[in-house]
Amino acid sequence: MDSLDLRYAKLRARRPNMEKHLVVSLGETGQQSPVVVVAGSEAGRYVVVDGHKRIRMLKRLKADVVKAVVWKMSVVEGLVAVYRMASGTGWNVVEEGFLAWELVRVEKLSTSEAGGRLDRSKAWISGRLGLVESLPEAVLEGVRSGKIGAYTATRHLLPFARANAGDCENLAVKIVENGFRSREVETLCRYYGSTGREGRRRMLEDPARFLKALASTGHQEAGSLGADELRCLKNLELIGNVSLGLARSLPAAVGSDTATAARERLQPAWERARRRWEELSKTAATVFMAPPVRPGSHGGADRRNEEVPAYVG
Numbered sequence: 179m180d181s182l183d184l185r186y187a188k189l190r191a192r193r194p195n196m197e198k199h200l201v202v203s204l205g206e207t208g209q210q211s212p213v214v215v216v217a218g219s220e221a222g223r224y225v226v227v228d229g230h231k232r233i234r235m236l237k238r239l240k241a242d243v244v245k246a247v248v249w250k251m252s253v254v255e256g257l258v259a260v261y262r263m264a265s266g267t268g269w270n271v272v273e274e275g276f277l278a279w280e281l282v283r284v285e286k287l288s289t290s291e292a293g294g295r296l297d298r299s300k301a302w303i304s305g306r307l308g309l310v311e312s313l314p315e316a317v318l319e320g321v322r323s324g325k326i327g328a329y330t331a332t333r334h335l336l337p338f339a340r341a342n343a344g345d346c347e348n349l350a351v352k353i354v355e356n357g358f359r360s361r362e363v364e365t366l367c368r369y370y371g372s373t374g375r376e377g378r379r380r381m382l383e384d385p386a387r388f389l390k391a392l393a394s395t396g397h398q399e400a401g402s403l404g405a406d407e408l409r410c411l412k413n414l415e416l417i418g419n420v421s422l423g424l425a426r427s428l429p430a431a432v433g434s435d436t437a438t439a440a441r442e443r444l445q446p447a448w449e450r451a452r453r454r455w456e457e458l459s460k461t462a463a464t465v466f467m468a469p470p471v472r473p474g475s476h477g478g479a480d481r482r483n484e485e486v487p488a489y490v491g
Contacts, residue, residue: 179237179244183218186257187230189276190269192324201235209236212245216256224248227256254285258295270328272321275310278303312336314343316350326353330360334367345370345382352385362389417458 213229224246226233236244249256261269261277269277281292282303289303296303309332310318317335320326326335330353339346349370353363366385370378381388391412432441 179233179242181222181224182215182233182244182246183223183225184230184233185225186227186280187234188322189257189280190230190273191321191328192231194324197231197235200231201238204232204235205239209241209245212247214249214256214260215246216249216251216253218253225253225256227253228260254281254287254295257281261296270321271306272310272313272318272328272331275306278306279310282307309336313339314347314350316347316354320350320354323354325357326350326363327360330363334360334363338367338370341371345378348382349385352382356386358385358389365389365392 209232211229211232213226213232215224215226217223218225226246227249229244229246233244249259251259257277257280277296278292281287281295282289287295289300289307292298293300293303313331313336317326317331317339321328321331335346335350338349349366352358358366366381366388369381369388373381392408394412394415428444431437432444
């Protein structure tokens with residue numbers, strides 16, 4: 179195994195669930211399929227072009243020997259042959275980007291030549307190159323390690339990276355550390371795009387805490403809301419929960435004939451709460467019942483002098 183050159187392991191993403199099954203199979207029945215290698219530039223050294231997962235699992239099982247078949251061709255030809263034999267099956271879009279990058283940036287093939295060898299168009303090669311060159315290294319490493327899915331990287335983190343690569347890098351580190359799911363990453367990215375600088379800073383500082391706070395409101399889909407909207411959402415949920423609790427506990431607290439003292443203390447507090455609730459109700463009626471008014475419309479001009487209840491903190 180020491181004679182194997184594993185430089186191209188970086189082209190393929192790890193798939194933890196698949197590897198769990200693979201290590202069990204190798205442990206029970208041994209290696210059934212050989213890995214594919216080509217002769218390296220040094221005598222006695224072989225470059226692995228296919229089978230890196232099997233090698234990793236065999237190492238985990240403390241194996242000393244790997245069954246391999248030697249293809250008599252160059253390294254580039256070997257990589258191309260492995261991809262074409264699979265017709266791209268099993269390769270995600272980021273892995274294809276890694277392969278395109280290796281052929282064009284390292285092996286110095288033109289995009290036309292690389293496309294011809296992989297049976298792809300020049301535009302396809304350029305697109306895959308643009309993908310991996312636009313994603314921060316932390317995202318690419320997350321894909322390689324299997325902790326960031328290719329869909330998450332391309333659907334959510336790629337637009338983020340194009341808007342702010344540095345913040346995307348920081349978020350990718352947190353994603354890997356916390357093992358966020360694709361839906362959670364989507365929520366974080368949507369929030370980042372809808373809030374201000376301070377909201378972004380706080381979210382990036384502790385995205386796990388942000389997601390917990392969001393989940394506590396029961397509105398996991400609120401990731402598109404800004405910081406002010408999320409604060410209102412959380413407070414409304416709090417008011418609703420407190421109101422429900424009081425509706426259940428007040429009868430027991432003041433309903434008996436002997437609860438005169440409790441009634442005298444609690445009724446003034448209720449009156450204050452009722453007045454504040456009425457103020458909130460007026461504000462909510464103004465906000466939710468009136469139709470939205472577009473800036474610059476006649477409706478907006480008519481509403482400028484309306485008395486809008488002040489926010490009660």
